[in-house]
Amino acid sequence: MSGVGAAPIGVFDSGVGGLTVLRAIHEQLPGESTVYLGDTARVPYGPKSPDTIRRYANEAAEFLLDRGVKVLVIACNTATAHASRRLSDRLDIPVIGVVRPGASEAVRVTRNGRIGVIGTRGTIDSGTYERAIRRVLPEAKVRSQACPLFVALAEEGWVSGDVAELTARTYLEGLLREGVDTLVLGCTHYPLLRGMLEDVAGPAITLVDSAEATARHTANVLDREGLRDERAAVSRQYFVTDDAERFEQLAEGFLGARVDGIEVVELGG
Numbered sequence: 001m002s003g004v005g006a007a008p009i010g011v012f013d014s015g016v017g018g019l020t021v022l023r024a025i026h027e028q029l030p031g032e033s034t035v036y037l038g039d040t041a042r043v044p045y046g047p048k049s050p051d052t053i054r055r056y057a058n059e060a061a062e063f064l065l066d067r068g069v070k071v072l073v074i075a076c077n078t079a080t081a082h083a084s085r086r087l088s089d090r091l092d093i094p095v096i097g098v099v100r101p102g103a104s105e106a107v108r109v110t111r112n113g114r115i116g117v118i119g120t121r122g123t124i125d126s127g128t129y130e131r132a133i134r135r136v137l138p139e140a141k142v143r144s145q146a147c148p149l150f151v152a153l154a155e156e157g158w159v160s161g162d163v164a165e166l167t168a169r170t171y172l173e174g175l176l177r178e179g180v181d182t183l184v185l186g187c188t189h190y191p192l193l194r195g196m197l198e199d200v201a202g203p204a205i206t207l208v209d210s211a212e213a214t215a216r217h218t219a220n221v222l223d224r225e226g227l228r229d230e231r232a233a234v235s236r237q238y239f240v241t242d243d244a245e246r247f248e249q250l251a252e253g254f255l256g257a258r259v260d261g262i263e264v265v266e267l268g269g
């Protein structure tokens with residue numbers, strides 16, 4: 001097979017977090033080549049203004065388009081919240097964000113219609129998850145909580161233990177009191193904290209990881225658009241905007257595999 005189907009899937013995030021989405025894409029679409037861009041020079045996106053995040057997302061998208069990607073996966077909730085609509089209006093290739101797949105999955109699994117969402121301040125303040133959930137389940141009761149320290153905990157590797165647990169209990173207290181039965185991990189760093197969050201949330205709460213739902217959605221979009229590729233020899237390319245060494249150290253925990261051949265690039269030029 002040749003032509004557009006053979007082109008890679010482009011995936012970008014502010015840093016390493018999007019590797020949790022890339023991991024799910026590699027698992028569900030093993031015959032597809034991928035190009036990953038982590039904007040490590042400008043991470044975190046979470047506390048930045050919507051305008052700044054949109055500019056960063058545009059530059060990341062241009063970089064991946066130059067590499068000939070056939071579909072763009074925004075593997076960052078904050079960038080999805082602020083930039084996905086404009087990117088899909090502007091680009092000729094399908095643009096996939098992480099919010100809608102996560103929201104649909106939450107609606108699918110909730111039993112009592114009370115859904116908690118955790119994410120960066122940028123994602124939570126945008127109200128994007130509430131809107132996406134209510135679009136599918138108008139009567140849903142959505143309770144959101146920004147958990148900015150979780151990104152630092154995941155990057156430090158402090159994914160369990162006293163500090164992580166106390167932080168989680170403090171952030172989740174309000175959500176738990178409101179009787180949510182579903183908790184959306186609305187940040188691509190959070191799947192690393194999943195085990196600890198499950199303990200803190202308790203067995204009555206189902207955690208939703210938008211990485212898997214996004215990979216499934218990507219597979220559906222490729223099928224729908226006739227862009228699916230199945231080949232034995234695939235390529236996996238990695239680009240960052242700063243400090244390839246630190247990215248390489250962190251990457252294994254997020255991706256579940258070693259990453260080599262990381263190239264440092266400049267965006268926006």
Ligand code: DGL
Nearest residue numbers: 014044045046077078188
């Ligand atoms: N990857 C980002 C997200 O999913 C979190 C990290 C950041 O703040 O840049 O929202």
